[in-house]
Amino acid sequence: MSSETLASHIIAPIETFAVDPARVRILVAHARHTADAQLELIHTPLTGGPLASLPLSTEADVAEAYARAGQAQVEWARRSFKDRQRIMERFHDLVLDRQAEILDFIQLESGKSRGHAFEEVADVAVTARHYGRAASRYLKTRRRSGAYPVLSQARELRHPKGVVGIVSPWNYPFSLAVTDAIAALVAGNAVVLRPDRQASLSALLGVEMLRDAGLPEGVLEVVLGDRRVGQAVLNRADYVCFTGSTPVGRKVAESLAGRLIGYSLELGGKNGVYIAGDADLDKAVTGTIRTCFASAGQLCMSAERVIVHEGVADAFTTKLIAAVGAMKIGTSLDYSNDMGSLASSSQLDTVTAHVEDARRRGATVLTGGRHRPDLGPYVYEPTLLSGVTESMLCRNEETFGPVVAIYRVADDAEAIQLINDTEFGLHGTVFTGSVRRGRELAARIRTGTVSINDAYTVAWGSIGSPMGGMKASGVGRRHGSEGILRFTESQTVTAQHLLPFGPSFGMSDGDHSRLLTALLRALKTAGKK
Structure with missing residues (x-):
């Protein structure tokens, strides 16, 4: 545990992760509440223990x-x-x-x-x-x-x-x-x-x-x-x-x-990753882990479906199982872990229910599939499933946890159909040896953002470009021009010079209409927008 981190504001033993009440008082002074506000104790998912008492507005x-x-x-x-x-x-x-x-x-x-x-x-x-x-x-x-x-x-x-x-x-x-x-x-x-x-x-x-x-x-x-x-x-x-x-x-x-x-x-999202037949499998494995298990899968842009071309399915799946199994998970306040904890008991309940439902209905757990209370009260292993069907909760519902289903497809068309077969449309990922092919596939995916040959971060981090969801994944966009223009009202102010828009110099309405008609034809001929 690094000395630069906890010393300034953690006063209880490190294993309890309690925050210095004096630091909490400084922070909550930035919130609007009364002096006699009701207090609520919040807990840290790292241990399940108390973290701080916060005044409620x-x-x-x-x-x-x-x-x-x-x-x-x-x-x-x-x-x-x-x-x-x-x-x-x-x-x-x-x-x-x-x-x-x-x-x-x-x-x-x-x-x-x-x-x-x-x-x-x-x-x-x-x-x-x-x-x-x-x-x-x-x-x-x-x-x-x-x-x-x-x-x-x-x-x-x-x-x-x-x-x-x-x-x-x-x-x-x-x-x-x-x-x-x-x-x-x-x-x-x-x-x-x-x-x-x-x-x-x-x-x-x-x-x-x-x-x-x-x-x-x-x-x-x-x-x-x-x-x-x-x-x-x-x-x-x-x-x-x-x-x-x-x-x-x-x-x-x-x-x-x-x-x-x-x-x-x-x-929400039920995002898919497609591993095309010409993908670099080592890069695809690394990118798939990042896009599936970031924040223990508690990210609307993370993927819960991995769709693999049958030509590389065996080789890719073997590599992915090994890589996921080697991930280090834990709850320390340093950079030693590849994945941390779920955020709450309710998230753990959902993840557990989805995995157990899939097991009962015939899915195979390729790796993971276990709650790890020895590492933290809400820690759940990164999990890969195969044989997921329409009857299972995790097929269409958002798990919002480290649970991923692997599907085999015969070609690009089947892959795109499967990625789009959801009410959601937030993010998609394509791994392919050809960026041109990746762009062609991306244009057919009904999501607000698509990453080619990398995880969600390549889209999320492109702040100058809009990010958001289609279908049930949302309305509007953050980032780029849309991300700031949404917070504004547009106003058009037009000034007319020399002549009014209507008839002038004693011109009749009919004469004005004929003049305006001639002008409109001339503007079209001139290529005016």
């Missing part, structure tokens, strides 16, 4: 958070892009400089390995840099075609929505609490954030660093609590950003319909 606290955020947003929106960029660049540096503490909190709250926790650190830093520097390009006023060439001059402006409500999940406690807020803030909005209770400390640490970087008071408000507090955040927002399961996402959309406000939802 009330609906009145949510109202206060929105009032303060609304006041602060007016002044914040007047800030220049340069001011916002400087804040985000300072935040970028703080995240990298203080990553040891961030990584501790991510692991303590989620149970994931340190290597997978670092993906969150990198994601936040890259997102802050990208939107800090690219916001002026994404949001600048743009000239658009007017009704009349030269005479009509149109401009498209971008205005912030106002106060954005963000409800973030437990599986990526730092990244998913902060990255959507970054885009919303850079666009000139204020934010009210309700992180999942299990993910509150990591989120508050991110908020603390944003304020240390210069973010004004009130622009980013935080409330802590259960679904009632989360719903109160949704009920007052000018725009909603939600990440979670598809069933809850549907309820979120229903709750917002009456107010006619916009929202983006990143929801």
